[in-house]
Amino acid sequence: MGPRLVFSAGEVPEIPAARLASIANEREPLLFWVHTGRAELQIGDRVRNVPAGAAVWVPAGIAYSIRVDPEAVAFPIPMPAADLPPTLNRIIDFEIPAAWQDWLVHQFAHNLGFLRGGTAVGAGLLELVAGAHAKKSGASVPHSPPRLPRSAETLEIARTLLRTPADDTELSQFARQLKIGVRTLQRRFTEETGLSFVRWRTSARIAAATAYLDAGREIGWTGGQVGFATPAGFTRAFREHTGMTPSAYARAHRGAAPIHENETLAQSVALLSEEGTQPRSAPIPPTISASGTWARVNDFHVVVWIYRGSARVTFGDRTWNLRRGDAMWLPAGVRNSVEIAEGSLLLPLGSQPGASPVAAPPPRVLHFAREAERYLLHTVVANYTHLRPEIHDPARISRLVRNSAAARPHGSRQSDPVETILGALRADPTDSRTLSEWSARLGVDENLLHQGFTEATGQSYPRWRAQLRMTLARAHLEEGLSAGETARRLGYAHASGFTKVFIAAHGMSPRAYQRRGWRGAAEGLIDS
Structure with a gap:
């Protein structure tokens, strides 16, 4: 017999309308995504109608309000600012492919802070947003970037070269790093992109160069930045791929894609180039890891x-x-x-x-x-x-x-001593009394108390108390307390002793846990 059904299909409640009053993420951009139904996102005087499958990118610091229709489901998802290029500094409307929906729910779940570790935004999602950004800003790249290869090894190399176009690593070195034959890599590049490795890299460099020139960069600087040893070599390759010289291109397109002074141009180039390589298909979402x-x-x-x-x-x-x-x-x-x-x-x-x-x-x-x-x-x-x-x-x-x-009678007087101990330790986790001392304090036989405690909690008294302290330790560290202050609040005589126990339980130090042991949104829209 399977698990009991909570309610049948005909008993599912209706979904009411939902609202979010004006709020502004202070540090993390918002990805507002409508899963089903329809919603309205208001920014200033403008109201955006957001249908199912659509999303809006809202940079940090911009106030917004939300209204979601009845029977609709929408997710407000803060995105880790550290993972993002400065190009994504404006409001962007874009579509969420169906293949990305579960990954976005996964990203939302990580924001709640109950899962171990963190999760990166993922280059593919940035490609989706950057592609919409490029279309909206009117960026003009007459040279079509080369097609991305499909296989894992060649795709890894291609992404590396898109992000660092001046990289002059030989294919043989990539082959050694990836433990794959040079001829195999050569064949895959040709079969999957229609270009040899050398021509693919040159084409990628020219695509990057056009983006730099669009941003107003000087021609000589651009050639060196994308990996050409001499101005003559840059001009020759640029003319071969675009049909014009770099100076002619710069005159025709200067100012087409203005970029802020503090922006990392290499990130912008990579995102725009990668988006352009696959115009007919959406990027593949990252695997949802265990x-x-x-x-x-x-x-x-x-x-x-x-x-x-x-x-x-x-x-x-x-x-x-x-x-x-x-x-x-x-x-x-x-x-x-x-x-x-x-x-x-x-x-x-x-x-x-x-x-x-x-x-x-x-x-x-x-x-x-x-x-x-x-x-x-x-x-x-x-x-x-x-x-x-x-x-x-x-x-x-x-x-x-x-x-x-509920399937059994609730607690009885025989269970009261266990409940007393649980409540006392939660109120004061520094309490160091043993179960023997508790039995004397409560007037209960120690063996019966041990049996009752194990039945109620599934653990012995010392193991339960240690687990409680580690649960509270994570909460204190997430609040920003130091290891020393956390140790003091939990009753450890020395911070070093607490650190040793914490490492044994988590495989990392308290400081490492604060850096990478959890991921929760710091924004006020997440009610934690």
């Missing part, structure tokens, strides 16, 4: 849902394998962790306060029909951002799942 959560002891009950693929949930001393559509109720106070398979998406549906598993229903797998997916996506956005209906109950789904999961 991910997961850190092991944690929550102070809230939470519901997780598998939107795509599969995942494995460990709760206490048990493990469950979840598939698409499955949801799981995870009570507070018990160690849990999630491992998400490659290409899969797990999203939190909501939570309820609660520091103890004693009075909560046990973990249980439930299932949502495919027809409920749009409503559940709407629920995730409404619960974890400020884009939500005017009247919104964030606990609706978690309460429904909790009631469906």
Whole structure:
């Protein structure tokens, strides 16, 4: 018998309209994407109608407001500013290919901060935005950039040369680096692009040169920047590929694509060149890599849902394998962790306060029909951002799942001592009392207390306390506290002792965790 169905297709609630009052991302650009239905994005006096499949790029510092139609689902996604070239400094309307939709949901999920590590924007998405930017700005590149090859090794070389056109690495050196034969690479370039490697690189350099000249750069500087040893060699190659000299081109196109002084031109050239290489097909989205959560002891009950693929949930001393559509109720106070398979998406549906598993229903797998997916996506956005209906109950789904999961009488007096200990340690994680000391303090037999604690949490008392401290440690580090201050708040005698325990649990130091151990949006539209 499979998991219990939460509600059938005919019982899925309607999706209400949603709104977001005026807000401006301070540091991170916004990618506003409409998954289904229609929305309006207002910037200043202009209102943009954004249909399903469309997106708007809004640079940091620009105020906007959003209205989403009933039965529509839209995602406000802050993008990591460190990954972006300065070219993307204006409002850009563009289309999101269907193949990119799951990757954008993945990017949104990482912004919520519950997954390990970070995720880069991805060159392909920048190609989509930069392509729209080029069309909007009127950039003129009469020399069509060379076609991108298809195979992984040749594509890697091509992208390298587009981003650094002056790179004079020989094909034989690339072959050694990639552990592939030189003849094989030569053959692939010819078969996949119609050009030999040498002619492909020259064509890419000329495409980069036209972008530099469009930006107003001096001809001699441009030739050297894209890799030509002499002005004569640059002029000869430029005329061969464009039918005119660099000076004639500069006179005809100067000022066609103005670029800010502080812009990295190489980034702009690469993006515009790569976009132009595949005019008839959208770039391929990055693979959604396997991910997961850190092991944690929550102070809230939470519901997780598998939107795509599969995942494995460990709760206490048990493990469950979840598939698409499955949801799981995870009570507070018990160690849990999630491992998400490659290409899969797990999203939190909501939570309820609660520091103890004693009075909560046990973990249980439930299932949502495919027809409920749009409503559940709407629920995730409404619960974890400020884009939500005017009247919104964030606990609706978690309460429904909790009631469906309830299958046993809740806590009894025999469980009260365990609940007392859990509450005391959450209130004061520096409390160093042993279970023996707790049994004396509460007047409960130590063996019975140990048994009750293990039954309630799935762990021994020392392991549970250590896991609680690591959960709180990550929260303190994410808030910007130092390792020393975090150690003090958690009851460690020395920062070095805390660091040693943290490294053993996470495989990285507290400082490294702050740099790369998690990724959460710092913007106010994400309600964390």
